[in-house]
Amino acid sequence: MNTTILGLDQNKSENLVISLNSLLSNFQVYYQNLRGLHWNIKGKSFFELHVKFEEFYTDSQIKIDMIAERILTLEGTPLHTFAEYSELSKVAVGKNISNDIEGVKLVVNSLSELLKIERIILNESDDANDEGTNSMMSDFIAEQEKTIWMLNSWLN
Numbered sequence: 586m587n588t589t590i591l592g593l594d595q596n597k598s599e600n601l602v603i604s605l606n607s608l609l610s611n612f613q614v615y616y617q618n619l620r621g622l623h624w625n626i627k628g629k630s631f632f633e634l635h636v637k638f639e640e641f642y643t644d645s646q647i648k649i650d651m652i653a654e655r656i657l658t659l660e661g662t663p664l665h666t667f668a669e670y671s672e673l674s675k676v677a678v679g680k681n682i683s684n685d686i687e688g689v690k691l692v693v694n695s696l697s698e699l700l701k702i703e704r705i706i707l708n709e710s711d712d713a714n715d716e717g718t719n720s721m722m723s724d725f726i727a728e729q730e731k732t733i734w735m736l737n738s739w740l741n
Contacts, residue, residue, distance in 0.1 A: 589660055597713035602661030604706045605718070609652045609663055610673035611702060615695045616645045618679040622688045630685040641692065641732075648725065655718055675702075686740065693736050696729045703729075 587595040619642035626634045653663035664670065676698045679691040703722045710718035 591658070591715075591717075593659070593713055593715055597709070598659050598715070599661070601706065601709055601713060601715060601718055602656050602659050604702070604709055605652055605656045605659070606661070606664045606669075607673050608699070608702045608706060609649065609656065610670040611676045611695075611699055612645055612649050612652060613667075613670045614674040614676040614678060615699065616642055616649060618676070618691060618695060619645060621679060622682060622691070625681065625683045626685065626688055627683040628685050634685055634688065638688070638692075651721060655721060658717065659715075689736050689740055693733055693740070696733050696736075700726060700729055700733075 589595055589598050591598075619638050623635060623638035623642060626638065653665075656663040664673070676695045677691065679688070682688050682691060703726050707719060707722040707726065710716075710722060
């Protein structure tokens with residue numbers, strides 16, 4: 586078995602890089618959606634959601650960097666063009682959303698898509714004995730599940 590400098594199986598590590606690049610692409614679309622929501626939100630929830638969307642996009646910007654650096658740690662190359670992000674993303678693009686309910690639903694649906702990818706990566710990283718990626722995915726999943734619960738509470 587060929588191993589990486591980290592002692593991980595080379596093939597499994599390469600597959601993780603592909604999955605992490607998919608997650609990176611989806612996070613980039615999610616991030617841009619959050620910027621648009623932050624800029625365009627209107628109505629009685631403006632002050633509350635304007636701040637909340639900024640909190641979310643700031644957090645996602647940190648996660649984007651973490652994902653890209655994990656890809657580099659696994660000896661891969663992070664994707665970095667909008668064309669690649671658009672091609673790989675399953676997160677819906679939210680264009681010109683200014684309604685509070687529509688905006689929050691977009692965030693919930695986006696996080697649900699991210700969770701699907703993160704759970705796949707969690708299984709792959711567990712199989713590869715890649716504790717670094719595994720730990721990162723566990724942290725992302727726990728935080729995003731709580732955010733979905735809170736946003737669904739706001740919607741109801």
